[in-house]
Amino acid sequence: MTKKDKQIHEIEHGKKISSNAEEIWGWSSPAGVLRANRRAAIYVEMGNFGKGDKLLEIGCGTAIFTKKVYESTGADITAIDISVDLLNQAIAKLPGITFKLDDAMNLSFQEASFTCVYGSSILHHLDFDKSLSEIFRVLKPGGRMVFAEPNMINPQIMIQKNIPFIKKWIGDSPDETAIIRWSLKRKMKKIGFKNIKIIPYDFLHPATPKGIISFIDKMGKIAEKIPVIKEIAGSVIIYGEK
Numbered sequence: 001m002t003k004k005d006k007q008i009h010e011i012e013h014g015k016k017i018s019s020n021a022e023e024i025w026g027w028s029s030p031a032g033v034l035r036a037n038r039r040a041a042i043y044v045e046m047g048n049f050g051k052g053d054k055l056l057e058i059g060c061g062t063a064i065f066t067k068k069v070y071e072s073t074g075a076d077i078t079a080i081d082i083s084v085d086l087l088n089q090a091i092a093k094l095p096g097i098t099f100k101l102d103d104a105m106n107l108s109f110q111e112a113s114f115t116c117v118y119g120s121s122i123l124h125h126l127d128f129d130k131s132l133s134e135i136f137r138v139l140k141p142g143g144r145m146v147f148a149e150p151n152m153i154n155p156q157i158m159i160q161k162n163i164p165f166i167k168k169w170i171g172d173s174p175d176e177t178a179i180i181r182w183s184l185k186r187k188m189k190k191i192g193f194k195n196i197k198i199i200p201y202d203f204l205h206p207a208t209p210k211g212i213i214s215f216i217d218k219m220g221k222i223a224e225k226i227p228v229i230k231e232i233a234g235s236v237i238i239y240g241e242k
Helices: 003-017 021-025 030-047 064-073 084-093 128-138 155-162 164-170 181-191 210-223
Strands: 054-058 076-081 098-101 114-120 139-150 194-201 235-241
Touching: 030 064, 030 114, 030 139, 030 210, 030 235, 054 064, 054 128, 064 076, 064 114, 076 084, 084 098, 114 128, 128 139, 128 181, 155 164, 181 194, 181 235
Parallel strands: 054 076, 054 114, 076 098, 114 139
Antiparallel strands: 139 235, 194 235
């Protein structure tokens, strides 16, 4: 699979899902909203985002996390996506933010342009080596990256990403995969990232019925602290420094 093929597939996928993207991604349900709020808070806390920071968001989609991070930090955010269909929705939602059509595997920004780079469920759509190298290049010395991605060790994610007809039925793009944390850590080390942390988290499924969300959320946060059990969490948080 070439970089060009991945680009074409992601652009086509963005067009296909643009009318109900947030529903497909699972962010519009009551449990999805809670998950999104928690994820955005983790970005801000782990990345130590602040008002003076210059942030790059990769794969902003419809600006769900752009909005949350901006409202909680007031940081200078540049948000990119390769899908013009999704980006148009983001621009309409947040006219005061800098949005740009750009390729995460070949970023148009100069070296050492950003304090922090972050994104939600985007790296697993990309070539890891190319995208991580580009993130490293555009970070300032001492800069941080924080991403949340699906965890391949989770049973549902493993089935979803590896059985083609299920992948298509659920609405995934054809090239996307998921994260195996020890493998990704090796890649990040090779590129030059330091103080790397890849942490399994999030047992709350977006389809959780409203009446039991609170209970499942509490049990999930306990499970995140239990060795072995935590490895099958739905997502991983990825942190690294330049």
